[in-house]
Amino acid sequence: MNGRGPSHYRVGYGEDAHRLEPGPRLVLGGVDVPGAPRGPVAHSDGDALLHAVADAVLSAFALGDIGQHFPPGAAATSGKDSRDILRRALELVHARVPHAVVVNCAAVVTLDEPKLGDHRAAITASCARLLRMDPERFGLTFKTSEGLATDHVQARATVLFSLGD
Numbered sequence: 001m002n003g004r005g006p007s008h009y010r011v012g013y014g015e016d017a018h019r020l021e022p023g024p025r026l027v028l029g030g031v032d033v034p035g036a037p038r039g040p041v042a043h044s045d046g047d048a049l050l051h052a053v054a055d056a057v058l059s060a061f062a063l064g065d066i067g068q069h070f071p072p073g074a075a076a077t078s079g080k081d082s083r084d085i086l087r088r089a090l091e092l093v094h095a096r097v098p099h100a101v102v103v104n105c106a107a108v109v110t111l112d113e114p115k116l117g118d119h120r121a122a123i124t125a126s127c128a129r130l131l132r133m134d135p136e137r138f139g140l141t142f143k144t145s146e147g148l149a150t151d152h153v154q155a156r157a158t159v160l161f162s163l164g165d
């Protein structure tokens with residue numbers, strides 16, 4: 001750990017799921033994914049990946065979860081751009097630890113269709129920009145559910161923070 005002890009790091013984990021229906025646009029990591037037969041039903045834009053990442057960010061510092069800071073029924077949450085949710089989560093972290101930086105993030109999106117591989121670079125760049133981190137340290141994995149969970153999109157994310165130099 002470069003001479004730093006484990007107390008120099010914080011790890012967080014988050015996950016999210018949204019039911020899919022014909023109609024809503026599919027947004028993942030702040031990127032519009034074209035050609036999706038169904039999109040997420042949600043109060044916000046239903047970006048399951050950013051919701052999982054934002055929960056991971058909050059959990060690294062035991063700051064609760066996005067439901068506390070963005071209640072699902074609140075008018076301010078309706079149609080909300082989930083990039084703002086992640087930005088706010090990072091603000092809360094920086095209010096607690098000003099020099100905390102994201103070292104590494106690993107995320108998995110489970111969705112049967114459409115295939116997401118063509119969008120990996122755009123989604124990775126968008127997430128990394130929001131997290132203010134090197135995109136080469138953002139690992140993004142796509143999985144199908146093998147037809148076992150076709151009715152929803154699922155995302156999981158782990159984030160590692162360094163508390164600064």
Ligand code: C5P
Pocket residue numbers: 110111112113114115116117118142143144145146
């Ligand atoms: O779930 P499974 O292992 O069968 O997925 C095979 C591959 O398909 C994944 O490793 C991933 O590269 C890709 N995939 C994708 N978009 C999805 C689901 C999977 O590009 N929505």
Ligand code: MG
Pocket residue numbers: 016017018042046047048051
């Ligand atoms: Mg969500």
